[in-house]
Amino acid sequence: MVLMSYLLQNIDVLQDLLDLLLTGLIIWRLARLMKTVLALRILTALLALVAGHLLARLLSLQTVRLIFDTFLASSVVVLAVIFQTDIRRAFAALIRSRAVKDVEMSDLIDELVFAVGGLSQKRIGALIVIERSIQVDSYLAVGTEIDAKVTSELISSIFLPYSPIHDGAVIIQRGKLTRAGCFLPLTQNFEVSKSLGTRHRAAMGLSELVDAVVIVVSEETGTVSVFVGGKKTTNLDPPALGKLLRRLVEQRWIK
Amino acid sequence: MTEARATDQVMAVRLLSLLLAGLLWLGVTLEHSGEVKLQVPVVLEHMPAGLLLASTPPGVLEVTVSGPRILLLGLRLRGAGCLLDLSGAQAGAASFSAPDGNFSLDRELKVVRVFPSAIRLTLVKAAPAPR
Numbered sequence: 135m136v137l138m139s140y141l142l143q144n145i146d147v148l149q150d151l152l153d154l155l156l157t158g159l160i161i162w163r164l165a166r167l168m169k170t171v172l173a174l175r176i177l178t179a180l181l182a183l184v185a186g187h188l189l190a191r192l193l194s195l196q197t198v199r200l201i202f203d204t205f206l207a208s209s210v211v212v213l214a215v216i217f218q219t220d221i222r223r224a225f226a227a228l229i230r231s232r233a234v235k236d237v238e239m240s241d242l243i244d245e246l247v248f249a250v251g252g253l254s255q256k257r258i259g260a261l262i263v264i265e266r267s268i269q270v271d272s273y274l275a276v277g278t279e280i281d282a283k284v285t286s287e288l289i290s291s292i293f294l295p296y297s298p299i300h301d302g303a304v305i306i307q308r309g310k311l312t313r314a315g316c317f318l319p320l321t322q323n324f325e326v327s328k329s330l331g332t333r334h335r336a337a338m339g340l341s342e343l344v345d346a347v348v349i350v351v352s353e354e355t356g357t358v359s360v361f362v363g364g365k366k367t368t369n370l371d372p373p374a375l376g377k378l379l380r381r382l383v384e385q386r387w388i389k
Numbered sequence: 390m391t392e393a394r395a396t397d398q399v400m401a402v403r404l405l406s407l408l409l410a411g412l413l414w415l416g417v418t419l420e421h422s423g424e425v426k427l428q429v430p431v432v433l434e435h436m437p438a439g440l441l442l443a444s445t446p447p448g449v450l451e452v453t454v455s456g457p458r459i460l461l462l463g464l465r466l467r468g469a470g471c472l473l474d475l476s477g478a479q480a481g482a483a484s485f486s487a488p489d490g491n492f493s494l495d496r497e498l499k500v501v502r503v504f505p506s507a508i509r510l511t512l513v514k515a516a517p518a519p520r
Contacts (some may be wrong), residue, residue, distance in 0.1 A: 150414070150418070153414055154410055154411060155410075156412075157410035157413055157414055158406050158407040158409075158410035161406040161409050161410050162402070162403055162406035163408075165402050165405075165406055166402075170395070170398045170399060171398065173402050174398060174401055174405065175400055177402065177403045177405035177406060177409055178405065180409055181405060181408060181409050181412065184409065184413060184416060184464050184520075185412060186414065188412065188415065188416055188419070188459065189462070191419075191463075192459055192460075192461070192462060192466075193463055193465045194463055194467075194495055226515055267395065268395060269395070377425045
């Protein structure tokens with residue numbers, strides 16, 4: 135109450151506070167369009183430039199000020215050039231309609247279900263990781279980098295026994311197939327049945343560490359299992375797998 | 390990356406955004422024009438040989454300076470001085486006004502008022518040294 139009456143009496147303070155908050159909000163919203171790590175780097179660089187400019191101005195360091203001012207003035211163009219891919223992606227994500235996103239989501243799950251169904255029928259072992267909010271990169275070993283659209287043909291061909299990268303996991307991040315042939319950390323849970331194969335142990339191990347959804351096709355039985363949070367859901371037929379994936383994988387994790 | 394680390398990074402982005410906004414706001418606010426009153430010491434230089442000061446000059450001048458607040462803040466930190474060049478002075482009474490140049494201020498700063506506005510000095514010839 136005291137604060138409110140003080141602010142009303144000193145409208146300038148209120149104006150400044152509003153100015154500050156709105157500026158912060160605009161910067162934060164712009165930063166959110168980028169990847170967090172990238173946003174941190176850019177914000178730190180801009181902070182250093184603005185702080186340097188203020189310090190140079192305060193101490194009347196004309197040459198240093200000239201350097202900082204030049205960097206600041208060109209920072210928008212420089213940032214736009216360096217991060218053009220991210221900016222393009224951010225704007226594309228911004229203007230893309232929700233309907234289109236839903237179609238993409240549906241496409242991804244349909245492709246996965248179709249591929250897993252085919253592999254299960256042929257009893258070809260498979261291990262597919264769908265990243266959700268927590269990045270899985272730091273838990274992956276080896277692997278071949280791929281940047282491709284998720285298609286049932288691609289997934290099936292990766293897991294064919296004569297494929298050089300069939301013996302590992304396929305990683306799907308932000309709706310794209312980013313890696314194949316990755317080794318995952320095995321579960322350290324002693325209560326797990328000894329009959330559980332390495333592929334299943336790897337699926338369980340990763341799902342215990344991150345919130346990813348891991349799909350496993352058994353090479354021996356052809357059964358399809360899904361691991362989330364160290365818990366296993368098994369004997370899934372294609373419709374059940376599709377239903378489960380639609381429940382587990384939200385739109386925001388595949389855009 | 391763990392969930393905790395991801396949350397920490399998001400918090401760091403928020404904090405940096407607010408910090409950057411704060412610095413930008415500070416930068417804009419400090420560019421607004423303001424005024425500051427300073428006590429500026431008077432320094433006499435280049436006293437001609439054979440002349441002596443017969444009157445006591447004021448120790449300090451009260452100077453009001455206007456300009457961007459950030460430069461005024463810097464001026465407060467650094468301080469200023471009033472240099473009086475007596476190289477062309479002759480014996481007798483002389484009055485010196487204090488133009489901006491005497492204070493060695495930033496080009497964007499302006500001297501609004503000086504008190505006293507003029508410095509009056511009386512110079513006398515020094516008696517020759519006894520042989």
